[in-house]
Amino acid sequence: MNYDVHDLSLAEHGKLRIEWAEQDMPVLRSIRKRFAKQKPLKGIRLSCCLHVTTETANLLLTLKAGGADVAICASNPLSTQDDVAAALVKIFNIPTFAIKGEDEDTYYDHIKSAIAHKPNITMDDGADLVSTLLFMAMKRFKNIHPVVKKWYDSISQKERDAIINGVIGGTEETTTGVIRLRAMEKEGVLKIPVIAVNDADTKHLFDNRYGTGQSTIDGIQRATNRLIAGSTVVVAGYGWCGRGTAMRANGLGANVIVTEVNPLRALEATMDGYRVMPMSEAAPIGDIFVTLTGDINVLRKEHFIKMKDGAIICNSGHFNVEIDIPTLEKIAVKKRQIRPFVAEYTLKGGKKINLLGEGRLINLAAAEGHPACVMDMSFADQALCAEFMAKNARKLEKKVYIVPTEIDVEVSQLKLASLGIKIDTLTAEQKKYLASWEMGT
Numbered sequence: 001m002n003y004d005v006h007d008l009s010l011a012e013h014g015k016l017r018i019e020w021a022e023q024d025m026p027v028l029r030s031i032r033k034r035f036a037k038q039k040p041l042k043g044i045r046l047s048c049c050l051h052v053t054t055e056t057a058n059l060l061l062t063l064k065a066g067g068a069d070v071a072i073c074a075s076n077p078l079s080t081q082d083d084v085a086a087a088l089v090k091i092f093n094i095p096t097f098a099i100k101g102e103d104e105d106t107y108y109d110h111i112k113s114a115i116a117h118k119p120n121i122t123m124d125d126g127a128d129l130v131s132t133l134l135f136m137a138m139k140r141f142k143n144i145h146p147v148v149k150k151w152y153d154s155i156s157q158k159e160r161d162a163i164i165n166g167v168i169g170g171t172e173e174t175t176t177g178v179i180r181l182r183a184m185e186k187e188g189v190l191k192i193p194v195i196a197v198n199d200a201d202t203k204h205l206f207d208n209r210y211g212t213g214q215s216t217i218d219g220i221q222r223a224t225n226r227l228i229a230g231s232t233v234v235v236a237g238y239g240w241c242g243r244g245t246a247m248r249a250n251g252l253g254a255n256v257i258v259t260e261v262n263p264l265r266a267l268e269a270t271m272d273g274y275r276v277m278p279m280s281e282a283a284p285i286g287d288i289f290v291t292l293t294g295d296i297n298v299l300r301k302e303h304f305i306k307m308k309d310g311a312i313i314c315n316s317g318h319f320n321v322e323i324d325i326p327t328l329e330k331i332a333v334k335k336r337q338i339r340p341f342v343a344e345y346t347l348k349g350g351k352k353i354n355l356l357g358e359g360r361l362i363n364l365a366a367a368e369g370h371p372a373c374v375m376d377m378s379f380a381d382q383a384l385c386a387e388f389m390a391k392n393a394r395k396l397e398k399k400v401y402i403v404p405t406e407i408d409v410e411v412s413q414l415k416l417a418s419l420g421i422k423i424d425t426l427t428a429e430q431k432k433y434l435a436s437w438e439m440g441t
């Protein structure tokens, strides 16, 4: 079995942590039980490009129980939990290509390995795997990383065709990946149907809001050990992730400022009780800045030069592009790693700016990502969407699909049941009333 992980001796430790997460993933457990009986993924080769965490391990075990031949590579160079990667290889026999802190060449070498697994279904978090495959299919070599291109050149045309034509569909976990896929669809270059798992209500309402909210604050605290109470926390972007982060920072006693480009969301943030202003005005007053926009260069030179001495900046949104780090590197006269996950940049004149986690997702770099309880729903969606894709891919168009409503309903019902919560059902009279336009009074 092929694999590339940091240290196989960490496997036992990883296994214990995978079991700990499993305890808080009852929905996925029940799906795993059904999958083990019905084998809906039998004969399907599945390549995942996901954060390699304890929760993901539980998803992979569910897909494997369903009969899939699964391989995984990291979707982010910093988010891999090395003990989990070791356990996946040594204990669960899943080809795993992920090392925490891997450089860019290794990152793409790992993506190449997931492609070489010859997937029928891809499962992405950020669309790196599926876009590399599409660039291969389109022969858009300028977009293919040199490491992948070298491998592509080394295999036969027959093998390339087999890989490209073998993919029948995919799923996508996060907002940014969905944005990229919709752009591909618009350009007419999307070659397979893909389900936007991110857009399921049982995903973004919980995972992006409560999961990112809690774990982003957790990442900032673990990296800095700063008191949040009384600090001014600037949250850039008031989407699902921004709402969650602002809510949790507020709960810890921060003065929260929100920056936005969307007037509706800016209005919502205002009515939720936060101050809203442009980043140029927030820059001189913020103590801690978090970007959660999916956009590039949200924090840039004009902001760095206005920030307070000691300002803390981090990103929990998209890859490492939301903060203009190359410019920060350029304008700094000194840089040192003052604590793990904290790079202190000194600007001309002596002012210091602290960048957390190299500008990559702070909740995954310095903390452990989303708690298992919310990933239970997101990954239940993933498992059920993989099942749906295995059954229906050949009937679907080459488009981005929303998650079928039945899946959202099933996951929310299973989650409520696991929490021991019962809800009301409509009476026959209520059903009739709600379906009728004549019974207005």
Ligand code: NAI
Pocket (backbone or CB within 6 Å): 174, 175, 176, 177, 204, 207, 208, 212, 236, 237, 238, 239, 240, 241, 242, 259, 260, 261, 262, 265, 292, 293, 294, 295, 298, 316, 317, 318, 319, 361, 362, 363, 364, 370
């Ligand atoms: P969303 O689309 O709901 O919200 C993004 C918000 O940012 C929008 O309201 C948009 O108007 C705003 N925005 C865009 N450019 C801006 C700018 N220059 N300044 C201020 N605001 C700006 O997206 P969602 O679901 O909140 O996700 C945000 C990002 O977080 C995405 O990149 C997503 O992939 C990522 N994400 C990260 C997770 C993590 O574990 N850290 C988990 C889930 C998503």
